[in-house]
Amino acid sequence: LEHWTYVCESCGHTESIETEHWRCPVCGGAFGLEGPNRLIPDKIDPSAPGLWRYGHLLPVDTSDAVSLGEGMTALVPGKLAGRTVRFKLDALLPTGSFKDRGAALLAAHLNRIGRRRVIVDSSGNAAAALSGYSAAAGLECAVFAPAATSPGKLVQSRAFGAAVTLVEGTRDDVARAAQDAAANDRSAFYASHNWHPVFVEGVKTWMLEVWEQLGGRQPAMVFVPTGGGSALVGAWRGIQALPGQPARLVASQPAACAPVVSAVERGTSIEPTTPGTTIAEGTKIGSPSRSRQILAAISETQGTARAVSEQEIVDTLRELWGQGLYVEPTAAVGAAACRQMILAGDTLPAGDIVVLLTGSGLKATETIEKLIGDD
């Protein structure tokens, strides 16, 4: 563990693995982690459950880990607009989204540093994931959610025993309330999926699994729903650990909230945008914290970014459901970008096309019921 260092993506300031800061104390930027991030095939431990097989690449002590069955989700062939692609089924993780990979790592991290109270701001998958892993690890969990959150979305977190606080105001107000609560309590920890680099180091395991599942090769291109960017930056961290030609990452966003796409198209940094209305709620993040890591993930893999319309998301959902893949709207954003390129006749690189499916359709029954209402 002493080989890992927190590095601010903005100013380069470093902190040791023992730091208690969740963002750069100098400039406020997001941290990444640098360390022994190089896959050594002989060190993969097939006897360890799920993602823990990659213990040698993780900045936690696996003896601190709890397991709910996270990782080693299936990679299955399927179709988009008639073309064969491979879907990575992270919707089938324990609490129903890819965020379990990050939450599992954070729970192990907290066990090590001895914090007993997990504080998170989220109304959706991150709250469920952190609540679930907190329960498994015997930690308290406090969820701060926007006042407008529908009660049904918080049932899972509440069942896990999380204390839910509803906060009036903007999404930033909610985050600030969580950060303040953590700052005033020495036993607490702001376990943010949007900020904490240990979370991303957990998420990277999805790409390591894909590499193994393809028989030890990287895919040619990878489509990732992108909001706060942890799935995308996680994929990049995985790619960095792998041998061979890097997979090209495609950050996929709803057109109603596409600050990454705008930045890539203009060749600028990511500028905050006000999210419009989209069915893909999990990607409705106008100002992602890890903005430089997101752009680096795209440029260093020779990737790109694509915006998809609401209609494209809905059409893609129907294609996915129609082949037995039950995902929530946000999870279809990567697939929608892939389908858009295929339908547009864009040339896809030779090799495997992989699409990450991030969250379960069982989380969005009401929304899906409305969508299929006319069928």
Added chain:
Amino acid sequence: LEHWTYVCESCGHTESIETEHWRCPVCGGAFGLEGPNRLIPDKIDPSAPGLWRYGHLLPVDTSDAVSLGEGMTALVPGKLAGRTVRFKLDALLPTGSFKDRGAALLAAHLNRIGRRRVIVDSSGNAAAALSGYSAAAGLECAVFAPAATSPGKLVQSRAFGAAVTLVEGTRDDVARAAQDAAANDRSAFYASHNWHPVFVEGVKTWMLEVWEQLGGRQPAMVFVPTGGGSALVGAWRGIQALPGQPARLVASQPAACAPVVSAVERGTSIEPTTPGTTIAEGTKIGSPSRSRQILAAISETQGTARAVSEQEIVDTLRELWGQGLYVEPTAAVGAAACRQMILAGDTLPAGDIVVLLTGSGLKATETIEKLIGDD
């Protein structure tokens, strides 16, 4: 495949693997399958996805299979009333329940025999599983459900493209409507989880996985929620394939509907009972079709049957959720029986205690919201 034979559990009548009957044409009894059901460790194929690693024990041709990521669910340690047990997480299967194991086999079976239309009677997990695998296999699916089914429970099946028909009357009326629809259509197939033996041969893989996950040994005792009995009879079929001392099977039922428990206690055959009110809807089956196989599974493994109260189910749900295991009420019935024995001070056999968790909590948001309403 020619080594497999349908055998009626009641009169012993046999049919070849090519039969089109879903129940015994002589006496109306439920079929079981007899064949090469003996695990050969060298024939386990770790390169095959999920449960297909056990292809040599399955009465289908694996080249007919479609995959949505079924099988190889985690076996994780956890607690019930303070005692360590192991939970088999079949709630994390692709459509959210253990029934995906049976549905995956039935889809492969249908591909082989060339039927294109799947007919199923269910309002819950079986409908979702058969609809999902029908979609994956490119088959049509028709779901017959009780008129009183809440619309939310059918959203998943409808998203998969199933045509849903609501039927007034009793549960038997619903089954009869489905059977009639299948009988009048030569391209159709009554793919009943309650009757078809191929379904059970898929379900048996959960026990084969447990054996491997325990390092090649059988557990000492296994707790299984029991309604129609496919999870229990599947476990027994798995045990029959395995070397070593058979695991003792405990059929677990809600006290409000416990015809198996009554039969075991009285030493009689299973007599139809009128189900009372229970939160564990999936086990609300007053007259299971595979009644002899259920009793044989218990007696031949020196197992038993336990009834649990509604309060015990709710208390167990809280224990499961409180350790990060998000399951629906029906899924807690096996765990509740185990917890009941522990709290009563009953002697459990030395060795591993395994509890099957059958279905996802994400399927029961409304019910769970009511249960945690007072917290």
